[in-house]
Amino acid sequence: MTEQKIFCKFYNYEKKEFRELEIDCQLNVYPCCYIFGDKKYPLKHNLLDTNMIEATREIENYFNEDMWNSDEPYHKCQEKCKI
Ligand code: SF4
Numbered sequence: 001m002t003e004q005k006i007f008c009k010f011y012n013y014e015k016k017e018f019r020e021l022e023i024d025c026q027l028n029v030y031p032c033c034y035i036f037g038d039k040k041y042p043l044k045h046n047l048l049d050t051n052m053i054e055a056t057r058e059i060e061n062y063f064n065e066d067m068w069n070s071d072e073p074y075h076k077c078q079e080k081c082k083i
Contacts, residue, residue, distance in 0.1 A: 006068035007083045017060060023047065029055040031063045034080045042074070
């Protein structure tokens with residue numbers, strides 16, 4: 001079993017999906033508000049260009065247990081939610 005390095009409080013670990021996502025005033029979608037304005041954020045989802053189903057699918061494809069437990073988790077997850 002992989003050692004858990006990061007705990008995301010917005011993620012449902014049983015269902016393997018986010019319980020909620022965050023949307024800013026410009027309709028950008030993020031996994032959580034810690035990431036608003038982060039210049040290193042690797043994804044971009046704006047609801048003027050995509051929909052919530054697609055944004056959710058792509059966010060969950062990156063933000064998941066494999067990434068959180070990897071040797072190089074996303075820096076904000078490591079900074080804010082390391083256990
Ligand atoms: S920084 Fe990462 S681990 Fe923490 S709440 Fe946001 S998405 Fe989840």
